[in-house]
Amino acid sequence: MARPAPQTHGEILAAAAKRFAVTGYRGTSLQDIASEVGCSKAAVLYHFANKEAILTELMAPAIEVLRALDERIAAQPEPASAQRVAAEGFVDLAVRFRGEIALLRGEFPELLQQPDFAHIQQISERLLAALAGRSERASARIAAFVLLAGIAETCGEFSDVADEELRDALLALLRRALAPVH
Amino acid sequence: MARPAPQTHGEILAAAAKRFAVTGYRGTSLQDIASEVGCSKAAVLYHFANKEAILTELMAPAIEVLRALDERIAAQPEPASAQRVAAEGFVDLAVRFRGEIALLRGEFPELLQQPDFAHIQQISERLLAALAGRSERASARIAAFVLLAGIAETCGEFSDVADEELRDALLALLRRALAPVH
DNA sequence: AGCATGCCTGACCGATCGGTCAGGAGCTGA
DNA sequence: TCAGCTCCTGACCGATCGGTCAGGCATGCT
Incomplete structure (x- = not known):
């Protein structure tokens, strides 16, 4: 029809991206996306x-940065240095890609099961370990988990807060909350 | 059939509860539940x-405790006292009902939209405000949000950790991480 | 014996999902 | 002019969803 190019x-x-941010991945149908674009569902699948x-293409940049952070850690x-790199790197990533992370709207667990995202689970585990100061103590791992999951859930909210301010607040929180490495 | 009573x-x-914990609320069909019980889907809907x-009946006890906590706050x-009561009360609730909370598996946002759970959103907002020390500063509210969301996500994991140990770890984290009221 | 009631079944409903397919419109190069 | 390609459409598919419904089978009261 009138679609030019x-x-x-x-x-x-x-x-x-727009629809996923509102109704989540699972809550958005191909028809929803097609309607938003103004084309047919078949065109989407073309x-x-x-x-x-x-979703994979939408998340690719964020995942690439996460992979790079994993290597640096x-x-x-x-x-101690791994903990610092992990904290700063993760906060930076969460703030920069907060739009993308918000898309998942708490669907992390299911999404991570999908084959395309399988390796993310391992990266998350290493990130958790680094934040916990590579300690096996339950209290350290629990604190790291709370902060990791909490930051992931948070960055999508507070869209009215500037990047800089959000990053500073999260970094300050992490510095207060992370168990010091001993 | 052989169903006696x-x-x-x-x-x-x-x-x-068993199925929700594995595949989430939305990921579990009435047929799944019926198969688990060994009856027909129609029996479930009877x-x-x-x-x-x-879900409402499953969550009722936890919601009642949450409501009582809201009143106490x-x-x-x-x-300062509201912050302390909120922190201790929420950790206690999260640990006690960690099984129930795990059922939701990150489906909080969607579930809270449903009419039965509408008032929970307001309670959450007041809980957040109390944890933030009733401050309007973005940094205080961000920290409170991270901790609230993080604890909710966390308590389902670490099922191998004893209640006591989990509660102590979470409380210690909150004491470190919460911005002091000034 | 007859009847109501509680519990449950299988068959069925409309809606929606992700995905397929044959074909058509419009451009391009031979 | 016509073949071929890209882009797209509407019709359709099988599966699955939550939910309905008429009826069947015990059990217990009258």
Whole structure:
């Protein structure tokens, strides 16, 4: 019809991001996305192999940064430095990609099961270990888990707070809350 | 058939709890629950008006405790005491009902939209305000949100940790992490 | 014996889901 | 002019969802 050019791919991506942010991944149907774009559901599936492929492409930049952070953490020989790198890197990532993280709207557990995101679970585990100061103590791991999950849930809210202010608040919280490495 | 007595109501509740804990509320169908019990889907809907009624009954005790906590917090005239009551009360609730909270598996946002749980959103807001020391500063509210959401997400994990140990770890974390009231 | 009631079943309903498919419109190069 | 390609459509598919309904089978009261 009136669709002039093949920028549709990008439009679908943008529409999907918009809808996912409101109703979550599972709560958004291909028809919802198609309606938002103004095309047919079949057109959406012409540009993307399936629904999961849309999410994968949407999250790709954030996942790449997460992967890089994982490498930087792994390169730290000392627990204390690994904890610092993990804290600063994760806060930075959470703030920068807070829009993308918000898309998941608490669907982390299910989404992580999907084959495309399988390796993220392992990265999360290493991130948790680093934040816990590579300690096996339950209290350290519990605190790290609370902060990790809490920050992931939080960054989507507070969209009215500037990046800078959000990052400072989260970093200050982490510095107060993380058990010091001993 | 061989179903002897009307303890089916309780069996359905138990089966639903078991399944919700694994696949979440939305990820569990009435047929799943019926199969777990060993009855028909129609039998499930004979005992419960609809799917949501199962969840409502499952969460009722936890919600009642939450409501009582809300009242106790509201009765505190000073921000400092309200913060203390909120922190201790919420940790206690999270640990006691960690099984129930785990059922929700990150489906809080959607579930809170449902009419049966509408008032919980307001209670959560007051809980957040109390933890933030009734401060309007963004940093205080951000920290409170991270801790609230993080604890809710956490208590379902660490099922191998004893109640006592989990509560102590969470309380110690809150004491470190909460911005002091000034 | 007859009847009501509680508990439960299988068959069925409309809606919605992700995904497929044949084909059409419009452009491009031979 | 016509073949071929990209982009897209509407019709359709099987599966699954929550929920309904008429009826069946015990049990217990009259």
